[in-house]
Amino acid sequence: MLTLIILIAALIVQFLTTFLAEQPPVLLLLLGLIYFACFLRQASGKPNPLVFLILVVSVMIPLLTILNIDLGSSILTVFVKSIAAGAIVTWLAYALIPDIETVEAARPSTSSTPKPVWRAAADALILLLAVTLCLTQDRLATAVVIPITVASLLSQLDVEANGRPALATVLVNILGGVAAMLGFAVLELRHSLATLFLLVLLAGLVFGGRAATPTVVAKINAGALTVFLLVLGSAVSPLSSGAAETFATRVGYIALAIVYTLFFATLLWPSKGTAGRIRDR
The missing domain is CATH 1.10.225 (NK-Lysin)
Structure with a gap:
């Protein structure tokens, strides 16, 4: 289905x-x-x-x-x-x-976002601007990692999260990119399908394992795994010539997407205070 x-x-x-x-x-x-x-x-x-x-x-x-x-x-x-x-x-x-029967921890409550229509419109605008930039700039024609990273971050970040939670989201996503860089270096030394399989398996166990747990950081680790697969995948099968240069460039695209998303999210998202005042009315 x-x-x-x-x-x-x-x-x-x-x-x-x-x-x-x-x-x-x-x-x-x-x-x-x-x-x-x-x-x-x-x-x-x-x-x-x-x-x-x-x-x-x-x-x-x-x-x-x-x-x-x-x-x-x-x-x-x-x-x-x-x-x-x-x-x-x-x-x-x-x-x-088979799944071992264990006592499942309480899952964090998932409440609706304050002013969901505003938040959705802001997210759509942020992502659409990133897609438009890639469609109109020849240098970014193959930079698919930028809008996908933007979409991933917008899905992870909490509108009410500031300080530590937001910083943790950014750091874990950067960690996913760094892990992909290290994985690519290992793959260059031991270029084989078995090495690629082990690298992806290790990332799945580290990031995917945490993403499968019923915790508040599960969504962030899922995003980090997405970044890892995007960066490593772009290095293994580049859309243009020059694998090493393309790989380094696309790692930069990840950082650019993170900065771009945080800037416009801060600018356009409804604030917690605004939402609270509207509810009080």
């Missing part, structure tokens, strides 16, 4: 991109509406991994289809196959290693 929903969403986005490629304002408006709907769902206090996957599809497909229509179709095929393969491997893993 998950694979089918993602496939339908991806086909719709690809059709819109191909049909409206000569009408950028209309295309960007429709993409903005898709982003708004996804972020509004997240702001409702009912997180769903499917929403983030739709966001990723809605970012990747337009960028790569505009760059090269065949590339967009290839990425769509790879993406859908990966989701299907991931679901199958997950089922097999649970069948081979």
Whole structure:
């Protein structure tokens, strides 16, 4: 079911991109509406991994289809196959290693975001600006990591979190990028499929293991794993020539995306005080 929903969403986005490629304002408006709907769902206090996957599809497909229509179709095929393969491997893993019955810790409460429509509109605008920048700047034509990192951070950051929680989110995401750099260095020394498998497995155990726990930092570690896979994946299969230079550049893109997201989130998100005054009225 998950694979089918993602496939339908991806086909719709690809059709819109191909049909409206000569009408950028209309295309960007429709993409903005898709982003708004996804972020509004997240702001409702009912997180769903499917929403983030739709966001990723809605970012990747337009960028790569505009760059090269065949590339967009290839990425769509790879993406859908990966989701299907991931679901199958997950089922097999649970069948081979059944879940041990343990006392589950209390999950943190998920309350809706103050002024969810405002928050969703702000998030959609922030992401749409990042996508527009990549679509209009030739140097950023293959910088898919920028809007995907922006989408990941917007999904992780809490509008009421400041100080330590926000700093922890940034640091863990940077840690994901640093881990990918170290992993790429190891892969250069021991270039083999087995080495790549072990690196991804290790990252899955470190970041993914924490992301699976019922704690408040689970979402942050899931974002760090996303950054790790994006950076390492861009190094292993670069979209342009010059793997080492491309890899170093895309690590910089991660840092740029983090700074960009924090700046505009601080500028556009509804403040806790404002929300409180509105509720009091």
